[in-house]
Amino acid sequence: PLFSAGSRAEQEKLLKLSSTLYIGNLSFYTTEEQIYELFSRCGDVKRVVMGLDRFKKNPMWFFVLYYSRKDAENAMRYVNGTRLDDRIIRTDWDAGFIEGRQ
């Protein structure tokens, strides 16, 4: 959702190599700690990045960065579509988190 530049083919190539997931549809109150706990069940999490709503300062989305592609694939398989804070989580591939891009 945050693509800034590059051709479509390039983006697709990046997506196939990526170990970063975009996490959406969460509650405003969901914390980084909860994301950590759930996504660590699929592998070693390198980083969790929280995206804040510019005005209300509520978390709007998260990025989960894994060390390995395989772990991210497992999160797509087993976490996507299950619940956290009673809301159904949506996970999607991201071409890779870049600091300051959002």
Next chain:
Amino acid sequence: KRRRVRSEPRDIEDRLESLITRVGEKSTSSLESNLEGLAGVLEADLPSYRSKILRILSDCVTRMPEKTTIYTTLVGLLNARNYNFGGEFVELLVKNFKEYLKNCQFDEARSTLRFLADLVNCNVISIGSLMNLIESMVEVTQEDSIPQVRSDWFVYAVLSCLPWVGRELYEKKDIELDGLMRKIETYVSKRQKVHHSALRVWQSDIPHPQEEYLDCLWAQIVKLQGDKWIERHIIRPYLAFDGVLCEALQHNIPQLTIPPHHDECTYPFPFVVFRFFDYTDCPEGPILPGAHSIERFLIEEHLHRIIDQNYEDRKACAGALLSFPGKHKLPIEYMITEVIFSQLFTLPVPKYLEIFHGSLILELCRVQPSTMPQALAQAVEMLYDRLDTMNVDCIDRFASWFAYHLNNFQFRWSWDDWKPAANLDPLHPKTKFMQNALQKCLRLSYQQRLVELLPEELSHVIPKLPTPYYKYSSEGAGSLPGTMVAHQLASAIKEKCTPEEALLLIKDLPNPLHDDDVEPTHNPLKIEVFVQTLLNLASKSFSHCFAAIAKFHYVFRMLASSEEAQICILRSMFELWKNHQQMMCVFIDKLLKTQILECSAVANWVFSKEMAPEFTKGYVWEILHLTIKKMIRHVEKMQTELSEARVRLQKAEEDDEDSGDDSDKDIPTEEMIERKEERYDTAQSDLKNLFLIIFQRFIMILTEHIAQCEAEGKNFKNFWFKWTTGRLLSVFFQHHEQVFKYIGTLESLLFTSDIDQNILSIFQQFCALKS
């Protein structure tokens, strides 16, 4: 036009593959007519696509063993139409079978043997030649100085093909079959079963015996023999083609020598059959086949197969399990539940990620909301009731899954049923299980939610609020040494001081270790003031904490100069975050990754006196295991780097000889490779050392415990002993691949005959997995 001609054969090949692999799936016409039609199509294509068809069919043998009888029937029909093709296919199967045995691909070998056996029923293979083959397999039990796991596998493979071909053997080769059964009986009765105890999910046989797998299968086969080899589960499409098939000519399996044992062979581990349901647990539906009926074995094996095929797609997996053939005659929800838990609780380690089982169960509940949740709730009750003798690792997996599951159901549970646990010993498995599960619930949710949901009586198992305890701001902090400096440091950090400035502030703190003779290696007060002040300021979230570690990495490095100093860091952290277990786990993880902490320091801290009250808590072991895994990954990384460098150098040398071209700048020098070798060796010995420390500490505390209890005239086999020996076993099990490399060292250095038998036996049970 040209393109079309070229692509046509490919199209036909793809079509053939799809026709063959999909036969037997849901269809408007009967299986028999589909098979007959397909046999016709394949026969017509044989002249041009013979090798392709052979390859597809032989792939089906190992990739879809749950459809064995469908494909044996197809091969039977083809053999009746084209004898040569039948011969070629049998030849290919036998060749594959030998390869599988040679390459230790035992699952594939077992599927192939079953296929060969069922081809007897389809009149493709002569019964005498099959009998020869299985007799030669059972002969393996007579081989000298082989591991038991080898002969076990051969007997298991033979026994597990008998449901398919037993009746035929009974009718036509009864004397030979009796002889075979006697040989197997002798073998089964003489086996060593040291591993049995370690691999059990429950130590108790009440209410259901937890049987060793070969003993169980043997009992099931003996019962099948008693039933005159008639079973009621296998679908046998060939029966409809009796007229065609009995006309066909048979082939012989050639005499085959079983590839001998060598040191590189790895055989499957033995296992224990997981049992927790019987027919009384599902009174309303159809009857659950008994534990020793062959149907139980066949259905469970089939369900495991479905999971193996679909574990990457939980929706497809749930769908396939729930549309199990013949499900109307079975309490299928119960059988599925039992199979999933048997996988989750597999020892030494589960085959798939734990979360896979959790997400599969959610999917089953979603698709079958009228029946699945009930079977599941019953299962949870039973697991809870039987916690007393449950394996410690399995208790962890149960708690972790349960929290995950509740998280998807608003944490609703009939908590009132568990109120009686309020009066139990704090170390009782039920108390510990609830504490552990609720800690995991807390991590997925928040504390207030748990307080509102749970009855008052259970308030003692609800986790405390995970807030930091900063001693320099507590009452009476004024009299503590270092309080002044701590406050100065806090304001400096708030005003974004540099790491150097922070170091300068704590520079003059007195050293409580100071002694006139020896200069201490570190200053505990400095560490305490710095670590607690920094972490307290950064306690808002993980991100704040990670940022603080990153910014003050230099200070941590300066302070963590020795192992003692590193343990001091851990102690200071623990004091602050005692109630925030998850924070402790991620903090230690981060400090290991940023190389502030060494793995051995964490291990020694876990076993230290200060941690004794925490020793039976789950998070401590989470920390120890993440530390070990970190070290293992490091060794693997060093190994990859080394071998990649070697390949690059070798390639460069070869290229050099060819062309003299030196354009590749990444060519490592001999010297660089030597350095990588050194780094790899160091990493390897660090890992070995880490395991030695851990096992030595285990032996020490267990020995102390036994001695102390005996001195006080108490039974040493109390709850503490159960938890600690369970944790020892789980270090063996969770890292079994690594630990097996040090078996020799461990045997001669640590697990020697002069240590207590209760400790030694855990090591011996572990060794039995491969002996």
